[in-house]
Amino acid sequence: MPRILAIDYGMKRTGIAVTDDLQIIASGLTTIPSETVITFLKDYFAKENVAKVLIGEPKQMNGQPSESAPLIEAFVVKFKSAFPEMVLERVDERFTSKMAFQTMIDSGLKKKQRQNKALIDEISATIMLQDYLSRKMF
Structure with a gap:
């Protein structure tokens, strides 16, 4: 079975997560x-055989696009141009960075390690993908 890949696109860094071959587990x-x-x-x-790509859709609490939305929309246009055959799905990415940071705390990472923004981006993409997989199963 092909994989699903998730992208947490940002101005400087982009976190990427992917499923296993059975599309059960998301990993950074x-x-x-x-x-x-x-x-x-x-x-x-x-x-790798990838069937679908998820790209985060940043929203504010009221459901309106966040200030980073134009940056991500520009990336989506580039992505569609580069990969016109790839299935693309936008997913809500609200709270993923906060959840990623909390995950780092819960897993016992030291303060210095929690300041690693690249790790936060990768964990955010993983959370986004795992949430998608959880919703897909029901």
Whole structure:
């Protein structure tokens, strides 16, 4: 079965998570500089069978797009241009960064380790993907 990949796109860094072959478990894959995402994905898609890509949709509490929405919309346009055949789904990414930080605390990471923004981005993508998988099962 092909994998599902999730992207937590940001101005500087982008967190990427992917499912296992059975689409049961989401795992953090990496965090990369945002300007390298398309190149990274071209390489990754050449090596791995990916059926769908999830891209976070930033929203405010009232459901309106957040201030980072235009940045992510521009990335979505680039993504669709580079990968016109890939199934793309937008998913709500509210609270994923806060949940990622709390996950780091709960797992016992030291304060210095919790300041690693790249790790937060990767965990955020993983949370987004695992939430998607949980909703898909029901």
